[in-house]
Amino acid sequence: MKSSDEQKLAEAGAGLEDIVACNSEICCIDGTNGRLVYRGYDVLELAEKSTFEEVAYLLWYGCLPRVTEFKAFLDGFTGSMKLPVETTMILRMFPKAATPMEVIRTAVSSLGHWDPDSGNTGLDACLRKAQRLTLRIPLLVAAHQRLREGLEPIKPVPGHGIAFNFLYTLQGKEPDPLVERAFDVALILHADHELNASTFAARVTAATMADIYSSVTSAIGTLKGPLHGGANMEVMQLIDEIGSPQRAERIILEKLAGKLKIPGFGHRVYRCEDPRVSVLRDYARTVTAHTGRSIYFQITQEIERVVIEQTRVFPNVDLYTASLYTAMGLPRELFTPIFAISRIVGWTSHILEQWANNRLIRPRAEYVGPADRLYLPIEDRSR
Ligand SMILES: CC(=O)SCCNC(=O)CCNC(=O)[C@H](O)C(C)(C)COP(=O)(O)OP(=O)(O)OC[C@H]1O[C@@H](n2cnc3c(N)ncnc32)[C@H](O)[C@@H]1OP(=O)(O)O
Numbered sequence: 506m507k508s509s510d511e512q513k514l515a516e517a518g519a520g521l522e523d524i525v526a527c528n529s530e531i532c533c534i535d536g537t538n539g540r541l542v543y544r545g546y547d548v549l550e551l552a553e554k555s556t557f558e559e560v561a562y563l564l565w566y567g568c569l570p571r572v573t574e575f576k577a578f579l580d581g582f583t584g585s586m587k588l589p590v591e592t593t594m595i596l597r598m599f600p601k602a603a604t605p606m607e608v609i610r611t612a613v614s615s616l617g618h619w620d621p622d623s624g625n626t627g628l629d630a631c632l633r634k635a636q637r638l639t640l641r642i643p644l645l646v647a648a649h650q651r652l653r654e655g656l657e658p659i660k661p662v663p664g665h666g667i668a669f670n671f672l673y674t675l676q677g678k679e680p681d682p683l684v685e686r687a688f689d690v691a692l693i694l695h696a697d698h699e700l701n702a703s704t705f706a707a708r709v710t711a712a713t714m715a716d717i718y719s720s721v722t723s724a725i726g727t728l729k730g731p732l733h734g735g736a737n738m739e740v741m742q743l744i745d746e747i748g749s750p751q752r753a754e755r756i757i758l759e760k761l762a763g764k765l766k767i768p769g770f771g772h773r774v775y776r777c778e779d780p781r782v783s784v785l786r787d788y789a790r791t792v793t794a795h796t797g798r799s800i801y802f803q804i805t806q807e808i809e810r811v812v813i814e815q816t817r818v819f820p821n822v823d824l825y826t827a828s829l830y831t832a833m834g835l836p837r838e839l840f841t842p843i844f845a846i847s848r849i850v851g852w853t854s855h856i857l858e859q860w861a862n863n864r865l866i867r868p869r870a871e872y873v874g875p876a877d878r879l880y881l882p883i884e885d886r887s888r
């Protein structure tokens with residue numbers, strides 16, 4: 506049995522808050538000052554000047570590419586930007602009620618069967634698998650959505666990047682350049698975030714020396730929950746429920762009075778505004794105006810005003826993606842899959858880092874159940 510001091514210690518560890526579980530060279534969060542850094546580069550600078558492909562290279566290889574390196578990297582990308590025919594067949598078999606996030610969890614797992622490097626655990630092969638996953642997840646999400654809408658999947662356009670091709674293979678037309686850039690920036694901002702729940706799940710699975718597809722499947726399942734990646738869909742549900750900026754205050758006050766958490770707010774690490782929010786807020790303002798959907802932005806701003814005034818809890822990365830993605834014509838059920846389209850780069854970078862210096866991740870639990878009970882035969886049990 507535990508002493509009261511031990512009990513307090515165990516409670517303090519609930520949710521592993523502030524526990525450092527590994528060393529990592531990939532991503533640094535300063536939760537007090539609201540700063541996020543990928544391999545030494547401030548994410549705000551990357552969002553302004555870089556592309557998702559370049560950031561992916563940075564996260565996987567640890568440095569920004571030189572011209573020839575980047576060209577070779579992108580050339581390698583082009584060959585893998587297609588789905589195995591079997592994947593499209595599998596996508597056709599899911600029941601209508603299967604949600605896109607459930608479908609990508611299952612379909613990404615199945616992609617491993619048709620990976621030419623399946624079973625090859627060398628570093629180069631694992632990097633190729635990481636890159637194939639990064640190219641195929643967006644195509645898979647777009648193809649499944651088209652099938653749900655009664656449309657046939659379409660092929661990506663070679664020579665264009667992931668943002669362009671996700672939007673193109675989903676919507677069947679070349680994206681507006683502002684929308685494409687806003688989407689690319691959203692991908693940059695979601696690419697990694699230190700030891701968030703889904704990345705931790707990926708590392709735990711990888712640390713058992715399971716394969717990359719198993720590790721990524723664990724991560725996708727973990728991202729799905731509304732306390733993590735699923736929150737962006739819930740933000741949009743809330744915006745729809747509110748319907749107009751004038752109704753925001755009353756509805757938010759009611760929810761807070763009922764002790765409900767407001768999706769898109771709060772964070773385990775940031776004690777201030779998540780630095781990604783300012784960029785996403787600006788793009789949400791611009792893109793909603795550009796596509797005639799400013800109402801979604803105005804409602805979000807009202808939600809933000811009331812929640813901060815009432816709670817001093819600040820917005821997280823999910824708050825403004827809801828109005829931004831809706832303004833791009835993207836359906837709400839795709840918001841969390843879009844998170845995965847970006848975070849696959851972070852997950853796979855962490856999996857590779859885990860393997861570079863692996864030790865099984867196996868913490869302890871403090872036992873707080875009953876002690877020394879007497880086993881009685883079933884007929885003698887009173888309850
Ligand atoms: C990509 C991402 O994963 S970002 C997070 C996405 N998730 C969401 O947006 C869901 C809403 N947010 C939450 O549920 C939480 O803030 C989490 C899960 C993100 C973090 O949870 P924790 O670190 O365990 O924080 P915890 O729930 O203990 O909250 C701390 C305090 O802030 C309050 N708080 C935290 N988030 C919110 C919120 N969204 N709305 C209202 N109050 C909140 C809590 O009520 C609590 O207040 P108290 O100390 O007076 O009881």
Ligand SMILES: O=C([O-])CC(=O)C(=O)O
Pocket residue numbers: 695697698700701702772773774821822
């Ligand atoms: O870090 C976290 O806990 C959640 C988050 O913001 C992310 O994964 O981007």
